[in-house]
Amino acid sequence: MFYDALIGPFAEFEFMRRALAGVVALAFGAGPVGVLLMLRRMSLMGDAMAHAILPGAALGFMVAGFNLFAMTLGGFIAGIVVAVLAGLVARTTQLREDASLAAFFIVSLALGVTLVSVRGTNVDLMHFLFGNVLALDNATLMLVAAITTISLLVFAVIWRPLVMECVDPAFLRTVSRAGGPVHMAFLALVVLNLVAGFQALGTLLSVGLMMLPAVAMRFWARDIAGMVGGAIAIAVASGLAGLLLSFHANLPAGPAIILVAGAFCLGSILLGRVGGYASRLIPRTHLEG
């Protein structure tokens, strides 16, 4: 019975295996990005950039239909442009970065929806917004895997300066000029991972797989490595459970995955060892020294 419920669906259906593979690949890329976004207090920026991708992908769609290359390239360019523009506006006018981003991403979202509706149908629009994790073809899976690989490689290289930039940016500035480029590389990785998640989970949900596991881990881990590992694990678990829910309880797949991630998040806020409500309400006796 255990087999039927948990393993059966994946053993029997290829589309389930593909969906899981896609989400697992996404988890490995999104995990570190999400943790860093959260620690750098850029969580909302991640959300904004996810929406900013939409008009670029929509333009790619208008030009070439559901062509993976066109949509990915369009989305990537749009994401980078918005990130750079928002930063520029924040630095050169009196508008702070959060307001500048809010303005940009709302406009991007509206623009993207308009573009898709002009050329595509309602179903197309829903896929742009919520993704199509059950219909991942080979090209999409390869794209996601490639992006995750690139992401992990780049992280391996820039990890230390990235962490330094979060903890003590002044120090980094005095010992190296890598701060600026590292920041840009990080932004590019954020956009890249969002573009990867876009095909599977759409613009409204892809950032969920990035942020929700990271937020959950805030309440369990005290060091950044633990956070990253835990975030990846939670993302994978959310994918697994979400797909099973979609299978057994007939829920739409993408939202189901994100809801499970949300449940992990909520559970962590309540029960997490590091600052969760339960740990505060139910104190344990202090140690000897």
Added chain:
Amino acid sequence: MRNEARLGAVCRAMLLALACVLSLAPAAAAQEKIKVVATFSILADLVRNVGGDRVDVISLVGPNGDAHVYTPTPADARLVGAARLVVVNGLGFEGWISRLVTVSNSKAAVMVASRNVKARRDGGGHGHGHDDDPHAWQSVPNVMTYVANIRDALTAADPAGKAVYEANAAAYRDKLAALDAEIRAAVAQIPPERRRVITSHDSFGYFADTYGVAFVAPRGVSTEAQASARDVARIITQVKQQNIPAVFLENITDQRMMQRIAEETGARIGGGLISDALTDGAGVAPTYVDLMRHNVKQLAAALAK
């Protein structure tokens, strides 16, 4: 002697005048075509075939259009207002037509093309929200009934053209009979166990009943925007268990999902089937006969061994 000559001249003048009048009359009648409004392109094609030169047909929902979700415009109201005859499909196909007719204050006669057609019950899961399946034109014998109804309606609206309408209708009926035979022959070529397909739009029920090809509609995947894994699993199981050889895409549905299902089940992906509208002049189905031929060709190709 002079009186006879004058009488002769007057008689000739009168004959000439009569001849002129007589020759003008049909010309006058020919200039005034009967304005007919059909709700969608398939009906318009049928009306044109029966009415010939005597009618001027306009279709409210144009080629490639979707009559289910059509919202009439003020221009449509004007057209309906000016028409002598309005031809609708009936069976709940055009939920918007009765209001349009009322609003346009039209004096036109409204005729239901599917009168006397034996309606089939809608299989459910289609999304129309009513009980009868409206897509009766998918079966050629039904269209013969449509043609008879149209001929009668045109005759009622324009009695002077009765002979023309009867002649056109008879000629078109022959064409339809030949088409029907063609379809049956094509289906006969397909091995019986392979006569079933999956397609997303549940509009081929009449075709299935008449010609013996089963159209299995996947539930929840097509018109619904967000599929659940269970829906997809169900279709795949169904295709595998019932050995359904082909899967047909359609514009309305999610092509990538269809492709996934086809790849996982080994089913063939067929070319698009056309259900609810003619294509424009450049497309594969500018007339009803072309539409049916196209669909049969696609089915035969996908289901052949």
Added chain:
Amino acid sequence: MSAVLEFRNLTLGYDRHPAVHHLNGKVDAGALLAVVGPNGAGKSTLFKGILGLIPPLSGGIDLAGLRQRDIAYLPQAADIDRSFPISLYDLVAMGLWRNAGLFGSISRADRTRIETALEAVGLTGFEQRAIGTLSPGQMQRVLFARLLLQDARMIVLDEPFNAVDAKTVSDLVALVQRWHGEKRTVIAALHDLDLVRNTFPDALLLAREPVAWGATQTVLTAENLLKARRMCEAFDEHADACRVDAA
């Protein structure tokens, strides 16, 4: 002795208002120099100029062959994100960034150096502490340990002993003296004049304009200190363009 640092008619400031006005002078290699002066005297600004963090309004700074990475800098208020989930060990290890670089993992030799540095500041056993749990004194020790690891030829400290307990101060002063013994150049901005008199052989009394520069006992005279105190703290909103420059 060769000069490691030279100020040439240096003016540094913000928005055209000078915070350091026409400073001239040389710092010899291996010097142990205290920079003192009232609040707003331009000490922090001077250090930022040395580090190249702000450009001069006029004049220049010569770093004799020193690159930015050869200078270790301790700013006055460390803008460190205390809530970041990083351990004390990793924060200190940042000092080795020059050696390990972007790719490098920490070698065994590096680990030994880190442990030695922690020992030197009295923080052995604190390796896994989260930095958010440290007292101000402990935080300063951590930052000094990082400075130790940077192994720099010049060390610039901006008010390193503010709000730090006496024991920590004496321990860290010992470190400063050790650096001096290792022939490193140390420049420190300080408020505690007794400490300066006891520990620093050279001093620069800055009150936007240099008041005195040289051996500590000649600089820290009552007369000089009085002159410095009379310096006006606020920028002059109605100042004209500086005439000294035009000359």
